[in-house]
Amino acid sequence: MTPAPIAVALDAPDLETAARWAAVVTPHVSTVKVGLELYLRYGPDVIASVRGASGVQVFLDLKLHDIPNTVAGAARAVARLRPAILTVHAAGGSAMIRAAVEAAPHTKIAAVTILTSLTEADLGEIGLAGPADDAVRRLAALSVEAGATALVCSPNEVSAVRAEVGKEITLITPGVRPTGAATQDQVRVATPEQALADGADLLVIGRPITGSPDPGATAAAIAASLRRAG
Numbered sequence: 001m002t003p004a005p006i007a008v009a010l011d012a013p014d015l016e017t018a019a020r021w022a023a024v025v026t027p028h029v030s031t032v033k034v035g036l037e038l039y040l041r042y043g044p045d046v047i048a049s050v051r052g053a054s055g056v057q058v059f060l061d062l063k064l065h066d067i068p069n070t071v072a073g074a075a076r077a078v079a080r081l082r083p084a085i086l087t088v089h090a091a092g093g094s095a096m097i098r099a100a101v102e103a104a105p106h107t108k109i110a111a112v113t114i115l116t117s118l119t120e121a122d123l124g125e126i127g128l129a130g131p132a133d134d135a136v137r138r139l140a141a142l143s144v145e146a147g148a149t150a151l152v153c154s155p156n157e158v159s160a161v162r163a164e165v166g167k168e169i170t171l172i173t174p175g176v177r178p179t180g181a182a183t184q185d186q187v188r189v190a191t192p193e194q195a196l197a198d199g200a201d202l203l204v205i206g207r208p209i210t211g212s213p214d215p216g217a218t219a220a221a222i223a224a225s226l227r228r229a230g
């Protein structure tokens with residue numbers, strides 16, 4: 001069976017737990033995501049540990065955000081690990097995004113638009129007053145113009161972003177919660193079925209899978225539900 005278009009966020013406090021989650025979910029999902037918690041604790045070795053024998057696609061979510069020269073150096077430093085996807089913050093601007101794209105030519109650079117944990121009030125506080133949709137579409141357009149081939153946005157904006165950037169760009173949506181699951185610190189959320197129906201290519205799902213009593217079975221159940229919906 002083809003693995004579901006899900007990136008399981010391996011936000012674990014230790015490498016053993018992350019490698020165990022990766023091993024049990026990889027028959028069911030296309031991708032595992034390594035984020036700041038794991039990478040800052042264990043560094044590059046973490047990639048091989050979670051990739052394991054399955055060779056599952058690894059998404060390295062470092063959300064780089066600095067001046068272009070520094071981001072280029074950081075992207076070059078991790079490009080040798082051959083992650084399938086690497087994140088940068090779109091708010092770093094065009095030159096920064098372009099620097100990442102040029103420094104890691106074999107990795108898909110995904111620009112994070114507006115974090116899924118932010119409300120409209122939060123956006124006002126950081127000087128981006130207005131609907132999240134507007135800021136997300138603006139950042140999506142500039143990121144693609146700068147060479148990003150993937151974008152991260154919430155499922156609530158994914159159809160507007162798809163209309164803005166066309167079908168060649170990979171749209172990645174965190175903020176995904178199966179019906180009835182706790183939203184925790186996520187604000188702009190939707191179900192996996194809705195996110196996919198609205199045009200997402202890859203759903204990032206962490207705690208609803210990794211916090212469940214049986215992460216392998218939960219990943220399999222969500223994957224099956226997506227197949228039924230599709």
Ligand SMILES: O=C(O)c1cc(=O)[nH]c(=O)n1[C@@H]1O[C@H](COP(=O)(O)O)[C@@H](O)[C@H]1O
Binds near residue numbers: 061186206208
């Ligand atoms: O870039 C990301 O992956 C990301 C962007 C964003 O706007 N929101 C967001 O939640 N994420 C990541 O997606 C994952 C979501 O995890 P859960 O909330 O546990 O499903 C975390 O690893 C976040 O770091």
